[in-house]
Amino acid sequence: MMTTFLLTSAVILLTPGPTNTVLAASGAARGLRQARLLPLAEAAGYALAISFFVCVAAVVSGLWWALPAMKIAASAWLALSAVRLWSTSPDTAQSESGAYARVFFTTILNPKAMVVGTMMIPQSTIDEVALRIGCFVLLSTLAGIGWVALGSSLPGSIRRHSYKGAAFILGGFSLAAITSAFA
Secondary structure, three states, rough: OOHHHHHHHHHHHHHHHHHHHHOOOOOOOOHHHHOOHHHHHHOOOHHHHHHHHHHHHHHHHHOOOHHHHHHHHHHHHHHHHHHHHOOOOOOOOHHHHHHHHHHHHHOOOOOOHHHHHHHOOOOHHHHHHHHHHHHHHHHHHHHHHHHHHHHOOOHHHHOHHHHHHHHHHHHHHHHHHHHHOOO
């Protein structure tokens, strides 16, 4: 059972998504050396969001409006991030704290956290839940380093357009989230 959880977690974390897009764009814009610690903001975001979703999973399952409301919030954040990224030049990359905040909040509102917290971690003992959350957070840090490294390894001609490309992708994720909220 734990092996299945770890393999599923790895697949989720290696699948392109909002946080991975922001990490890769930051790696491309800032370089590996300056962006190498951003996966810690991802880890903190996942730890907080997954813990929240585990705690409220039983409560929100009976509320028809809860899941759509969370999707709308995620969609709004992704749209805002897309607009901000579109207007940011990699030459004037955001401050260190701005980069951490963008990764942290994008991760908190990442639909992957909701999936992990509500569907992949069963209601169990506190030790079992903590172990699974800890494993996911550790895997997210490793995958995050990979996404930053991938972005930093892109050719310079692509790297200078990293934020615009990431903005386009985040806009697509925002549209997908808002569409699924009303489906």
